[in-house]
Amino acid sequence: MEVSAQQIWDSLTVLHETLGYGPRWEHAGNTLTNPDAITQALATGMNRKDTTGEVIPTLGQRIGIGSLDQDNLGLSISVGGTAPTWSGVFLLTPTDRRPPDLDTAKDLMSQLVQTWRPQDMTWSTDKLREAGWDAGLPMKKGVPFAGWLTWVSPNLHDPLPGPVEELAGGACTCSPPPLMRPP
Numbered sequence: 001m002e003v004s005a006q007q008i009w010d011s012l013t014v015l016h017e018t019l020g021y022g023p024r025w026e027h028a029g030n031t032l033t034n035p036d037a038i039t040q041a042l043a044t045g046m047n048r049k050d051t052t053g054e055v056i057p058t059l060g061q062r063i064g065i066g067s068l069d070q071d072n073l074g075l076s077i078s079v080g081g082t083a084p085t086w087s088g089v090f091l092l093t094p095t096d097r098r099p100p101d102l103d104t105a106k107d108l109m110s111q112l113v114q115t116w117r118p119q120d121m122t123w124s125t126d127k128l129r130e131a132g133w134d135a136g137l138p139m140k141k142g143v144p145f146a147g148w149l150t151w152v153s154p155n156l157h158d159p160l161p162g163p164v165e166e167l168a169g170g171a172c173t174c175s176p177p178p179l180m181r182p183p
Contacts, residue, residue, distance in 0.1 A: 001121070004079040005038040007115050008063070011090065012075075014111045014168040019100060024068035025075075032065065039055060060081040069093070090116065098142060102174060105149055120156060122147035149174050 012032075016022035025032045029042040047059035058101055062079030068074035078089040090112065100108070113121055124147030153171045164171045 004061070005035040005042060006036050007079075008065075008077055010055075010115045011077075011112060012065070014108065014115065015092070018104065018108045018111065021073060021094070022067055022069055025065050025070050027063055027065050031068065038063070060088070088116070088118065091092065106172065107169040109149060109151055109172070110168040117153075119153050121151045123149035147175070 005152060006094060009032075012022055012025055017166055023074050027038075028044075030037065030041070030088055032041065032058060041063050042061045045062045047056045047062060048054060050170060060078055060082070062076070062078040065075040065077065076089065076091040076093070109121060128147055149172065151170050153170045162173045162175065164173045166172070
């Protein structure tokens with residue numbers, strides 16, 4: 001958990017440095033001032049069975065983090081999952097819903113890839129995810145979900161659609177703005 005706590009802390013720093021979000025964050029009314037505070041918060045974020053309260057270790061830990069500096073800016077993070085259909089999730093939900101320019105988005109994605117070392121990463125919207133589900137696209141671990149900006153590690157062999165460029169040691173593609181760019 002300590003590695004994940006450090007990764008979350010580093011991600012909060014990246015969000016502040018790249019997008020100006022933060023720098024003060026909280027979880028359940030407690031200010032997060034360092035990775036140790038995040039470790040403590042993750043320890044309470046175990047997924048449990050509804051009926052018995054028993055911990056479900058394959059789903060890992062989860063944490064919700066809110067900004068103390070921006071209204072209605074939150075993060076939902078899940079780490080440590082090992083289930084075949086579940087992987088880690090880093091979900092940022094800003095209220096203004098305005099994406100940064102493409103270069104800033106690529107810079108942020110590159111820094112988060114270097115922090116987390118995922119198999120794939122997607123910059124998407126609720127509407128894009130719902131359209132993918134409605135179209136029957138697979139939603140499982142190891143299958144990248146295409147979004148406005150999609151990155152895959154060199155370990156994944158499925159080609160990305162459209163023009164591809166190198167980013168953070170993997171491949172990245174940007175879908176045409178009229179089709180996929182968040183509003």
